Amino acid sequence: MSADARLVVVSNRVAVPKARGAAGAQGGLAGALNAALKERSGVWFGWSGEEAEEHTGEISTQTTDGVTTATIDLSKRDVDEYYNGYANSTLWPLFHYRLDLAEYERETAKGYERVNERFAETLHPLLEDDDVLWVHDYHLIPLGERLRSRGVQNRIGFFLHIPWPATRLFVSLPYHERLVRTMLHYDLLGFQTHEWLDSFLHYCRTELGAEIDEETGAITLDGRTTIARAYPIGIDWDHFSKLGEDEAAQRAQQRLLNSTRRRTAMIGVDRLDYSKGLPERLDGISRFFDQHPDRVSDLVFIQIAPPSREDVESYQKIRAELEQKAGQINGARSEVDLVPVRYVNRGYSHAELFGFFRAAKIGLVTPLRDGMNLVAKEYLAAQDPEDPGVLILSRFAGAAAQMEDALLVNPHSPDDLAHAIGKALDMPLEERRRRYESLIGTVRDDNVQDWTENFLRDLDSAGQL
């Protein structure tokens, strides 16, 4: 298989590339994948995000700068069962250790299999013999096996963006073995961290009796070998770190500084998701205020959290809980000219986020569980090296494995969070610089371009590893 074979990326949603020079930002992952797709005149296949009355099998294609996007619509039933149902109400909570929120419904499991089969059926005719396929995330775990059952022999890799749970949790999923066996039809499996990789290997060894070669990550079962490795994702450093030159970033920074005046701004930026530990974060802030009432006027906390997956009940609940907690803190602690928590339910461009991150002297990234968490890396990339802010990071984010010099916290403990906030507020410049220097290297060097290259290099040579 040659390294310049055409690349076919498959994910639940497709980020349609912007024409050269077109306005608007693209996420780091979309940017990196588009760069790889451009290099290899590739195709990006997935759901359009649109709901159709009926599934028609029609593919919409668009080619920009040599990259073709091919999308299909899904029916309302498909979206309910596959996306809102099995992917986001079964796998997402389970993989984020929220057994209490995981729902197991036979119908949604069937919908998940049906849509994966539909992806395989629609994608198959588009494939050429030499294509290298890269499938992304928990929505499409069985896709590789579905393609193999149609005779596809191409090299196929899979990357999981979220954690892989411990075996004792994972086995609570009905038909868990069937799901994992489908994964062994990929040539290469990528995980964000060694912890998630080890959990997966542990499952394969103990539940399936697979043979594992720890050194190469080779998993052998029934005469087939799959390679599994950790590939920690990074940010698009070249793009993100230069956003400070952008006028929108400078305006956003100034806007925040003007509005906070002499108070220290502390920031959180997350999709509104229960895995991100947002109510727990507010509990920690509330505890800090309880312990240090004299410091309420020193600090303002800005939480930016655009709603996501609003059709799923657990997401409606977390939103209501957060509104209530923010309201409680502000009710108890506000003065006529002072509101301690600013809770904003919308998204901002990367340039604006850069400006907010730079204006905030404390970054709070405290998920209860997270595959990686790119916000932690973006916060650091936006800091002024001469006067950097402090990152408070959950030990349960994948990013923590690379970022031991952040202030690592247990997000479940309000006392731990409150202590870290106090420490960050009082941290001398010298210590802030030292921590920043030790952290920024991995943010800069282990970037998303490297991640793409490493994964695709191993996929190109899978079978010879």
Ligand code: ADQ
């Ligand atoms: P997410 O759960 O979405 O991603 P994360 O990695 O933190 O989590 O964020 C992805 C991107 O969304 C970042 O670039 C961030 O700037 C942006 N974003 C978040 N909140 C925003 C807001 N309020 N406004 C604008 N942009 C916002 C999943 C996994 C993660 C993994 C990534 C990539 O859950 O663990 O790091 O995929 O693999």
